[in-house]
Amino acid sequence: MQLGSYPFPRGTLCGAVLLYSILQITFLGLAAIGGSTEAREAQVVETILREGEWILPLRNGIIPSKPPLFHWVAALLSILLGGVSEFSVRLPSHLFAVGVLVCCALSAYRLACLSRTAESEVHCKRVALLAAAILSLTYGFHQLANQAMVDMSFSFCVWGAIASLLWSNSRDWAAGYGITWQNRALFWVFCAGGVLARGPLGIALPILLVGAVGLRLTGWRVVIRELLRPSLGWLAFLAPIAWYSAACMRGGEGFIERQLLFENVQRFIGGTRVNTKGWFFYIPSLLRTTFPWGALMVLGLFAVKRRLKTVSYPYEAARFATAPFVALLAGVIFFSLSSGKRHSYMLPLLPLVAIQVALIFSQSMERSGARLPQLIWSGARQAERGLIVTVFLLLIATCGAWYCDWSSHPLEDLLKFEVKSSVTRLAVVMTLAATSAVVLRNKAPQMRYASVWILMTVILTTTISFGSVVKSKLKGFESMGEKIRLLANEQQTISFIKDQYDEYFDPILFYLHKPVTILSAATGLAACDPSVVYVARREWFSEFVPHLPGAIRELASLQETMHALNRDGVMEVVVFTCNAAAIQNGVIGAEWQEASLRPI
Numbered sequence: 001m002q003l004g005s006y007p008f009p010r011g012t013l014c015g016a017v018l019l020y021s022i023l024q025i026t027f028l029g030l031a032a033i034g035g036s037t038e039a040r041e042a043q044v045v046e047t048i049l050r051e052g053e054w055i056l057p058l059r060n061g062i063i064p065s066k067p068p069l070f071h072w073v074a075a076l077l078s079i080l081l082g083g084v085s086e087f088s089v090r091l092p093s094h095l096f097a098v099g100v101l102v103c104c105a106l107s108a109y110r111l112a113c114l115s116r117t118a119e120s121e122v123h124c125k126r127v128a129l130l131a132a133a134i135l136s137l138t139y140g141f142h143q144l145a146n147q148a149m150v151d152m153s154f155s156f157c158v159w160g161a162i163a164s165l166l167w168s169n170s171r172d173w174a175a176g177y178g179i180t181w182q183n184r185a186l187f188w189v190f191c192a193g194g195v196l197a198r199g200p201l202g203i204a205l206p207i208l209l210v211g212a213v214g215l216r217l218t219g220w221r222v223v224i225r226e227l228l229r230p231s232l233g234w235l236a237f238l239a240p241i242a243w244y245s246a247a248c249m250r251g252g253e254g255f256i257e258r259q260l261l262f263e264n265v266q267r268f269i270g271g272t273r274v275n276t277k278g279w280f281f282y283i284p285s286l287l288r289t290t291f292p293w294g295a296l297m298v299l300g301l302f303a304v305k306r307r308l309k310t311v312s313y314p315y316e317a318a319r320f321a322t323a324p325f326v327a328l329l330a331g332v333i334f335f336s337l338s339s340g341k342r343h344s345y346m347l348p349l350l351p352l353v354a355i356q357v358a359l360i361f362s363q364s365m366e367r368s369g370a371r372l373p374q375l376i377w378s379g380a381r382q383a384e385r386g387l388i389v390t391v392f393l394l395l396i397a398t399c400g401a402w403y404c405d406w407s408s409h410p411l412e413d414l415l416k417f418e419v420k421s422s423v424t425r426l427a428v429v430m431t432l433a434a435t436s437a438v439v440l441r442n443k444a445p446q447m448r449y450a451s452v453w454i455l456m457t458v459i460l461t462t463t464i465s466f467g468s469v470v471k472s473k474l475k476g477f478e479s480m481g482e483k484i485r486l487l488a489n490e491q492q493t494i495s496f497i498k499d500q501y502d503e504y505f506d507p508i509l510f511y512l513h514k515p516v517t518i519l520s521a522a523t524g525l526a527a528c529d530p531s532v533v534y535v536a537r538r539e540w541f542s543e544f545v546p547h548l549p550g551a552i553r554e555l556a557s558l559q560e561t562m563h564a565l566n567r568d569g570v571m572e573v574v575v576f577t578c579n580a581a582a583i584q585n586g587v588i589g590a591e592w593q594e595a596s597l598r599p600i
Contacts, residue, residue, distance in 0.1 A: 017132075031086070038089070038147055039507040042089040049075055060515060069153050074148070084513075100159050104351040104355065107351070112359060132354070138350055139289055139290070155347045157191070167183060187231075211330075268340070384451050475561065475562075476559075478507075480573065494534075497534060524544045
């Protein structure tokens with residue numbers, strides 16, 4: 001069996017990926033950073049550029065929780081773009097996401113060729129493009145592709161390793177699933193990259209996924225033989241070994257405790273600071289983040305199981321047809337055994353769902369005759385019309401939010417999206433251009449499906465992006481950081497008083513764009529330093545400050561935007577000092593000055 005019977009659709013895939021990338025980049029820096037996860041990684045990147053520390057950049061004295069691959073890429077891109085911003089720290093995740101889409105298409109193409117039946121051949125081109133399209137329209141993938149987190153860089157390394165094995169020489173595959181030495185070396189290179197992206201999991205997860213499928217296809221003897229066979233790719237592990245050694249020398253016990261023990265041991269076996277969930281956590285999580293594809297995969301597998309009994313598959317093709325599900329099941333079981341669980345941990349497994357759905361759909365198309373393709377064509381035509389109407393309704397609503405009079409409503413800035421409005425207008429222009437191009441093109445059969453994909457991508461991107469804008473504005477961490485920086489008058493030291501693992505202040509710390517000192521909330525303050533502006537939670541302030549000697553002045557009381565509008569007193573942050581001259585005329589508004597002079 002010649003695995004390369006059909007040419008790989010390079011041109012179509014490159015065009016689709018380029019269009020997807022342009023659309024995503026347009027919205028990438030639209031929302032402010034509103035969560036601690038993004039803020040942590042962004043602070044590390046900013047530390048690299050400010051201090052030139054590439055080995056173990058400490059964010060205000062705190063050891064980073066993840067290895068540096070993401071931070072290195074983000075720092076290099078920030079240098080090219082002129083500084084650290086929301087766009088520059090999110091761009092690496094976007095670029096790695098594009099890489100994951102390409103690796104997903106490559107893997108899907110090869111599995112489609114390997115799982116061809118004797119009755120009829122699976123259309124490899126259709127499976128490759130459909131898998132990439134499904135993955136791009138998966139909510140969990142799309143969300144993490146636009147956030148400054150290490151998960152997408154890790155997923156790219158995992159799928160680079162998988163694609164390397166699948167794209168080994170076809171004759172070697174037919175003769176006992178052998179792997180060429182070049183592809184084996186490339187597999188280990190990607191695993192080494194995964195270690196630099198996420199730690200030891202970077203080598204454990206690819207071996208687990210490939211090993212699970214290998215056990216089903218060839219048995220444990222062949223799997224162990226291939227894994228232990230010497231390879232030049234092992235030399236790539238010198239890079240993570242060198243970094244871990246250098247970081248350990250600089251960070252000492254703190255580095256060992258944080259990155260080696262907590263991230264890799266305690267997160268698995270459990271501990272007081274681990275986000276522990278039940279063993280079933282990932283089942284509803286996966287169905288939710290992949291909706292509706294996960295549910296369609298489960299339903300389709302039942303139909304495939306019945307069909308396999310009546311169809312002859314050569315070269316173990318029947319097992320290749322369900323290989324993505326076998327790997328998915330192994331991955332879910334592995335992550336479920338871990339005590340610490342998060343939705344983002346499922347990201348490397350999402351391409352498996354997309355590939356399995358693509359395989360099931362393509363096989364169903366082959367065996368259904370002309371009826372199913374006609375139904376799908378008719379459905380695509382109706383879906384296209386509905387999606388075009390939806391896109392233009394979104395555009396009308398956005399324009400209305402700009403030009404309508406909201407009678408000075410407190411949320412007017414949110415509804416009009418005046419934050420980074422130039423980028424928002426550019427996004428609308430790109431949406432109109434993409435929609436017009438689809439509508440005006442001659443409707444060749446493949447363009448009908450491409451039209452539906454583009455429109456669905458536009459709707460998913462705009463709704464999630466604008467939702468992120470509203471969410472980040474409701475939090476208001478950017479304005480809180482700006483106010484604290486003004487209160488400190490760019491000259492005074494800023495100290496945050498917080499618990500060791502309190503991450504609430506991280507977005508504020510990022511928008512300060514300057515180093516600060518961190519003081520323990522448990523020990524409190526022995527005395528107030530007049531040269532320092534302090535920031536703490538209201539509950540800590542109310543408990544500890546009355547016992548401090550001297551005149552303490554509250555400079556400001558800050559809240560997230562929605563809490564401030566509701567005046568509910570939730571998550572209140574207090575800025576205070578004991579320096580009577582801390583506020584200078586003209587630096588801040590009169591309402592802030594009046595509040596600042598109130599003695600306690």
